[in-house]
Amino acid sequence: MSFQAPLPSHSRSPHDRQNSQGFAGLGFSSNQVGGFFENERTLPMYKDKPYFTPRRTAPRRRWKRIGSLLALCTLFFFWYNKSSLPSLKGASSSERGAQLWKWAQTLEDEAPETVDWNARRERVRDTFIVSFDAYEREAWGYDQYSPSSKNHKNMVDGGMGWMIVDSLDTLMIMNLSSQVRHARQWISTSLRYDQDHDVNTFETTIRMLGGLLSAHYLSTHFPDLAPVAEDDVGAAGEDLYIEKATDLADRLLGAFESNSGIPFSSINLNTSTGIRSHSDSGAASIAEATTVQLEFKYLAKLTGEAEYWRVVEKVMEVVDGQHPEDGLVPIYIHPDSGEFITKNVRLGSRGDSYYEYLIKQYLQTSEQEPVYKEMWDEAIQGIRKHLLAFSRNARLMILGERPRGLDKGLLAKMDHLVCFMPGAIALGATGGQPLSKARQSSEWTQQREEEILISRELMKTCWATYASTATGLAPEISHFLLDEVPVMMADKYADPAKSTAPAPYELQGISLPLTRQADGMEPWRRDIGIHPMDRHNIQRPETVESLFYMYRITGDVMYREWGWEMFKAFVRHTAVVETVGSTIPGLGDPPHERIKSFTSVGNVENIPPEKRDRMESFWLSETLKYFYLLFSDRDFISLEEHVFSTEAHPLPRFKPSGELKTGWERKH
Known part of the structure; x- marks a missing residue:
């Protein structure tokens, strides 16, 4: 997921940190994991390879001359296009x-009987x-793109x-x-x-960091996906993504050098100095x-550098230590x-x-x-007890907030961000397996079955x-109508740990169907x-993310x-449309409209909605990716073998070994 508003960026230098100096400077550091390389090797091991050692063979003179000519042509092509190379399928992009x-x-x-999901x-x-x-x-x-005005800008000099x-x-x-290939060339040179x-x-x-690590993983484990010769084993550039990732991670480590180990919200990229938040009294959000x-x-698994592991798990120990x-x-x-x-508790x-x-x-x-x-x-039980309630008319399940603490009133508000939760709950209940197999x-247990019920009900609310809305797009935040004394999930179901209900445990939904009436006055609409x-809608991914999990886990079409x-x-209402073609007969295609890009919109109740002229990176990295995976075969980037980061970057599951293990215990 991403934060409610786009944030500036932040990072760290490897050369002012003694602990990382060995790794950043071609050698092995004191943090190398003992015995790591002798144990389970299901993932590529970066440190098995000479660091920054190119593997090139000398070409013949003839090929050198041809290569020089091609290089000159390429430079001219880049100059002519002002370093803004379009896709090699540019013409087909216009047609698309x-x-x-x-x-x-x-x-x-x-x-319905002829639906082709491919x-x-x-x-x-x-x-x-x-x-x-x-x-x-x-x-x-x-770093930022405004498709309507064709404007762009970087967050820092040179871009991130x-x-x-x-x-x-x-x-x-x-x-x-x-x-x-084009993206890889930019990463390599710029x-x-x-x-x-x-x-x-x-x-x-x-x-x-997540994007680079996922690219490294996919390029090494799925060689048939967008194959690029430079990524092949033994090629000079096979370590490009992991080299960039380790450079960035070493810079980021400075953010964790606080008194408590909780990372500072920001970091200076060059000096690797952590910077407190300029608001919220210097606090970081959880x-x-x-x-x-x-x-x-x-990254710790790939490199054998235990420091990467230790600094981030220390954060979990500190948080849990607050009980x-x-x-x-x-x-x-x-x-x-x-x-x-x-005391503010919310899942938005x-x-x-x-x-x-x-x-x-x-x-x-x-x-x-x-x-x-x-x-x-524990968190799921707390959510059941304190945050899950039902709307007044249609009994839609909502996941509310307790802005003044758990002993104060419930706020019936759901950020779009909360809609990651249906998929996460289903994932937690089944581990990513199909529901039929998990059962x-x-x-x-009864508890797991009720978690599936919760995930279904919350998914229905997010879809609602x-x-x-008039556009069929969700707003950034929705508010819900509750009874004067809210009906809570805890009122409907007893503590599942104490339940004696026999198997099978499958439970029925609580909310009313999302039916439609000619007058548009359905009970469920009045609740929202x-x-x-x-x-506004900024093309957020959380709802389609949960749909992806729910389909893969339940199999429900x-x-x-x-x-x-x-x-x-999204296609109809967030498209940026332009007119192209020639008005001169016989000179190219006649004038016609095409979609040139997509953007966030200002009011989901207006048709057409006003365009906000901003395409977020998560439109490409999350929203469209999850749509693509939702309509793909279930085994493609499977849930049983992968975890998707909060930015939808797929990473492999692995078994930790050596010093890579939980280095703390809970203090009950």
Whole structure:
């Protein structure tokens, strides 16, 4: 997930840190994991290879001359196009844009009995190509892109690779070889992380470090996806992504040098100096501090550098050491003291991905760290007890907030960000297995069945926030109508740990059907309210992310159908349309409209909605990726073998060994 508002970026230098000096400077550091390389080797081991040692063979003179000529042609081509190389499929991109816009006018679907999910997946791929190609043409190398005005800018001098690195694994997953080649060339020649500027620690980790690590993994384990010769084993550039990742990670380590081990919100890229938040009394949000673990732990596994592991798991120890009530953590923690500085509990902005990374850390390390599963189970029980309630008319399940503490009133508000939770709960209940298989396990309980019920009900509520608006797009925040005395989940179901219900445990839903009436006055619509400041949609991924999990786990095609309706709404209402062609007869195509890109919108209740002129990187790295995976075969990048980071970067599950293990115990 991503924060409620786009944040600036932040990072660290390897050369002022004694602990990292050996690794950054060609040698092995004191933190190398003893015995690591002799143990389980299911993942590529970066340190097995000579560091920065190119493997080139001398070509014959003839090929040198040909190569020089090709290089001159390439330089001229880049100069002519002002370093804004379009996709090699540029012409087809224009045609895709025209065809997409023509289709968007009708959005005609096949008959239910003839639905072709592969064809629908190709619609998503076309949408991605149109979006990415527009960025290539008009903003290549820049961190932010405004497709309507054709403006662009960087967050720091030289850029962070925000758009390119974040979307790189999507390019690979969609098998877009020419675009991967172009992105890889930019990363190789232009991407650097030594800027004397502060960036956000969390965002830089999940987008940049996660993007590089996922690209490294996919390029080595899925060689048939967008193959690039430079990535092949033995090629001179095979370590490009991991080299960039280690450089960035070494710079980021400085953020963790606080008194408590809680990372500073920002870090200077050049000096590797952590910087307190300029607001919130210098505190870090709980989501910022606790949503860097998957990335650093995988990097530790790849490199054998235990320091990456230790600094991020220390954060979890400090947070748990505050003994959060019923597993629910307040949304701010101070890096100086390691103490919470508020009682505000919510699973939206500032709190969301703390919970997500509890269950995903457990799964990433192949269930070898049960402490995180224990913390996850406690949090789920706390959510059931304090935050789950039902709307007044349709009994939609909502996941509310306790802004003044768990003993104070419930706020019936759900950020779009909260909609990651249905998928996360289903993932926690089954471990990513199909539900039918998970239910056959001797460990399946009433509690797990109720978690599936909760995930289904919350998924339905998230879908309702889309279905209730004029555009079919959800607002940034939804408010819900509750009874005067809210009906809580705890009122409907007893503590599952004390239940004596016999198997099978399958439970029935609670909410009313999302039926439609001619007058538009369905009960469920009256339960959903949108405040004027919350009507925008910035193409967030959380709902389609959960649909992806729900379909893969339950096998219920309804979740695919909901996703398809959402995708059509995005195409129709967030498209940036332009007129192209020539008015001179016989000179090119006649004038016609095409979609050139996509952007966030200002009011989901207006048709057409006003465009906000901003394409976020997560439109490419998350939203379209999850649509593509939702319409793909279940085994493609399977849930049983992978975890998806909070920025949708797939990383492999692995078994930790050597010093890579849980280095702390809970203090009950």
